[in-house]
């Protein structure tokens with residue numbers, strides 16, 4: 001098959017205008033027939049109160065399902081949930097090749113193995129810095145520093161031009177684990193010629209440079225050395241470099257490390273398999289904690305986001321079977337609080353402080369750094385790569401527009417601000433030329449539901465104003481054959497005068513039915529609608545809120 005080569009396009013199907021749910025596609029060919037390469041398939045977390053019961057938000061991939069025959073595969077940049085969290089749920093709809101580096105592949109496999117009923121997902125493993133072809137795309141991995149092992153930018157070479165897709169990255173000359181960001185390869189790309197840079201905007205609002213992981217390691221070491229009692233450290237389990245910093249700090253303070261929490265165990269196992277735990281001391285399991293003197297232990301815990309079932313929340317509430325803390329102990333939150341989790345984290349922090357425990361967060365010490373580039377780093381990358389076009393992605397509107405403004409200040413002529421679903425032409429005359437279908441779906445329990453399905457909207461209404469259910473039995477003459485049956489769910493029991501709401505609803509049902517002309521009483525739909533309106537009005541008059549109301553009319 002001759003390589004289609006006329007036009008190179010890009011479309012984000014998630015991750016632009018939001019942080020999370022990353023999914024990008026690159027297309028080569030023309031509008032009649034394009035070959036597609038997909039990058040990442042992530043989730044967003046639904047901490048928003050307006051999505052009750054929804055655990056995760058996934059990108060709507062109906063466009064990729066339609067184009068499945070032309071989709072050559074997925075390349076995963078790294079193993080953060082916002083980049084690979086939707087694979088297990090969505091890959092079965094596509095069944096195309098997946099390419100990833102060893103740590104990402106191993107973590108995907110460990111996650112899959114822990115989910116009952118998850119499908120087999122074949123992943124082709126490429127080495128760090130590896131180069132391979134997928135259809136007409138020639139893809140090269142570029143090692144970048146970030147907050148997880150093996151973050152990769154992708155150089156995507158095509159007959160219509162070369163793109164640098166940065167993934168998540170920062171410039172950290174002294175990371176703990178990975179090689180530093182591969183400046184040499186990026187500079188070489190600048191010499192070779194780069195048509196477009198599609199890049200991380202997360203920290204484009206922040207001046208200067210992100211501090212190094214090494215600085216964080218030094219702070220954690222100081223704190224642990226000076227701590228008078230036990231120390232617990234919580235961080236994102238996937239930040240293996242940070243885990244190693246804590247382990248090194250414990251060693252320097254002659255303390256043992258106890259690992260607490262399943263996610264932490266899982267990542268450490270994967271890190272061990274992929275060579276990221278070499279030289280680490282023996283770690284102890286949670287049941288050893290109770291035998292160690294307070295000044296000889298560091299507990300490495302899950303739960304940095306206040307997750308109620310994770311280790312730290314249980315420890316803070318004194319509900320953990322193995323691990324306890326008391327007055328004079330220290331807890332280090334070595335993580336940023338993700339927006340939406342502030343209340344849950346605040347509850348734990350305050351609970352710990354009330355127990356006389358010292359709490360250290362990134363607000364009072366350098367115990368965490370972001371894995372994303374600030375302005376000076378964004379400028380430096382642009383200087384290395386010298387792209388003709390820059391497209392800000394991975395950010396909310398503010399981050400995207402700040403990144404765009406920065407790129408213009410750096411002299412980039414073509415800065416294209418697009419949103420999810422925009423089809424952007426990169427070759428020839430660059431610009432937004434069309435739209436492709438995009439959207440979001442919800443993971444609700446073990447099911448995937450459409451974002452516009454009534455389920456979640458109904459649940460939101462129920463949580464706000466409850467529901468009233470009415471059942472009426474009518475004879476064929478249009479007479480009530482029995483008393484109406486009522487159920488009030490989540491509606492106050494009494495009004496402000498102390499009268500029962502149930503009775504008010506009952507009276508409204510009877511009065512409404514009696515007021516209907518005889519002919520209409522024989523029409524079940526008309527009866528149901530009249531009763532529904534009357535019930536909502538009767539409750540609203542006494543409560544100031546209108547519940548959902550379901551009226552079932554049975555004819556007997």
Ligand SMILES: [Zn+2]
Nearest residue numbers: 078080146168
């Ligand atoms: Zn990331």
Ligand SMILES: [Zn+2]
Nearest residue numbers: 080082083168
């Ligand atoms: Zn990300």
